[in-house]
Amino acid sequence: MNALNKSIEPGAVFDHGEFCDHENVVFVRNKRTGLSAIIAVHDTTLGPALGGCRVWPYPNPHDALNDALRLSKGMTYKNALAGLNLGGGKAVIIADARETKTAAMMEAFGAHVDRLHGTYITAEDVGVSPADMDAVSRKTKHVRGTSAMGLGDPSPFTALGVFEGIKAAARHVFGNDDLKGVRVSVQGLGHVGFDVASRLHDAGANLIVSDIHAPAVEKAVTAFGAKTVEAPDAHAVDAEIFVPCALGAGLNRNTIQSIKAKIVAGAANNQLETPEDGRALKDRGILYAPDYAINAGGVISVALATHKDHEEGVRAKTMLIGDTLTEIFQRSVLENKTPEAVADEMAEERLAAAAKRHL
Template sequence: MNALHKSVHHSAVFDHPEMGDHEDIVFVQDKATGLKAIIAVHDTTLGPALGGCRVWPYENPADALTDALRLSRGMTYKNSLAGLDLGGGKAVIIADPRKDKSEALMEAFGRHVERLSGTYITAEDVGVSPDDMEAVARQTAHVRGTKATGLGDPSPYTALGVFEGIKASTKFVYGSSDLSGKTVSVQGLGHVGHDVARQLHEAGARLIVSDIHAPAVLRAIDAFGATAVDPAEAHMVEADIFVPCALGAGLNARTVPQIQAKIVAGAANNQLQTPADGEALKKRGILYAPDYAINAGGVISIALATADSGDKLVREKTIAIGETLATIFERAAREGSTPERVADTMAEERLAKAKSA
């Protein structure tokens, strides 16, 4: 019994705390290329399970399994709330993307995706490049975001959705979506964060920016006349809106009491460290835009794009993220709930309706 099987056996797959309603968990390996991967299909009620492939040097297979289960469930909710006819899934490859990844390894992964006969559709995620997806696509048609199937880089659509979500949040809190004169702290200036900052600047907002990568900060200062702060202080500066676009779990017991802004609306995944942090934001009168609702533009572009369709439908569906968030905020206020709980409920309601149809 190899290490993969031993660790997973001892983690008791069916009793795993993240197992929930998962339909399929597939453990794959290819000795010739060194591929060791887990593909988790959470729910196919609305359609095939779409979710990216992540390459990460997990310390053990049990950690990889936990990640695959959590992420695949998250994709079910994201796709449902975004109004896509797709279920949720995720793949994780246990490897160091800088040392272990190869064309042959990604092709082997593609062959395993093909064996699932379209139940799971893969796409780019952490540690995976567009070239890697092209290698996967040589072995299976069940892949998105490639030259043949998409619009290329999904980050402009993620950024567009986040910007629309910020406007919806601003309207709910301040009575108008006008951002001119508003002070906005943008934490994380990667592809998405920089593009969100650009749109905020063009809308007349005053920007405070931060990133661990100094050149990204200098670029934003130069392009947008922004003020720079240390990334560790981005959440606590005096601002109207805090826009986290870096790593997850940034909203936690330490940071929430320090937030000065009235709105938290950004692109980062898994922003709340625990459900209690969402409650803490509500108690402090801070409006939180649920992460998987506001950052769905990327998955919308991956799901709906075809090589010859242009991006009209993708843009329309992405801009509608603002309307979805407005509905979430109004319902949360009416029910005395938190926006993230309402988002979950709305996603679950669509799934329940489809199951009973």
């Protein structure tokens, strides 16, 4: 049965815990290609909503809706904090990226994006490749990260921003950003996680790596001389820095109490299961780099690089992620707030200023 045939009552959207004044939530389907998707536009105060398309085999449409709502709001804050004139949106396609995703399905998705008339601009996310974006672009111009436009795969810029954020966190906690000999646990070795691990290795860090995909772990062991641990235990190893680069909600009441690291700074989206988990990290003396602040390099590249010769500017703006995090950490201390609360305030300040200009 097609996943969206399992009904979602209208009230389930408006009463959903992750619904936060979203401007538009669209449920789409194409029977011919098997497409079932949700597109969520959270806020367009700063401009069209930009956010990636995630392909994932959600067990039910409620889980897909949860991701679409939560991630789209996160994109609003990420784009605002990154200084981009873009709002926040997200799309999720209920499919297995390795088994059921097809070019025809992505084209059908592109046609639905086009029906939103530019209020939502799509791009890559989990389970989506540049080739998929090329397929989407055959049906809409409201897409980024294609082979014909931009810098291609945004993951190297995401990894660059994460690495700069890790260094900023190290300066705040340890007084310098020398990572030589520092033990770092990297959880998740996809495109971004592996690139972050490579940068850490080049900086002299001692790596402990984990991933549910065994070949990725083996590749990291060979390339970096890394030690290994099972992915569910990556947060609890003896390390100074924990770098979560897998799926979200990994920082929760079941994991935080066993974290030994002094810094949590990684690429995964929505790392905190609840806002209370951020306070729990602070109470334990663990510095948390807000995910949407540290992992903004990818969206910066997607937003700004419309031609190949834009790479230098994208790289320069991505490097500023470290400065943004330094400001967040400093305000967190001065105001006795969690870093994510400060990051939210900084994003909301920019949104409020833009809203006033529109009056």
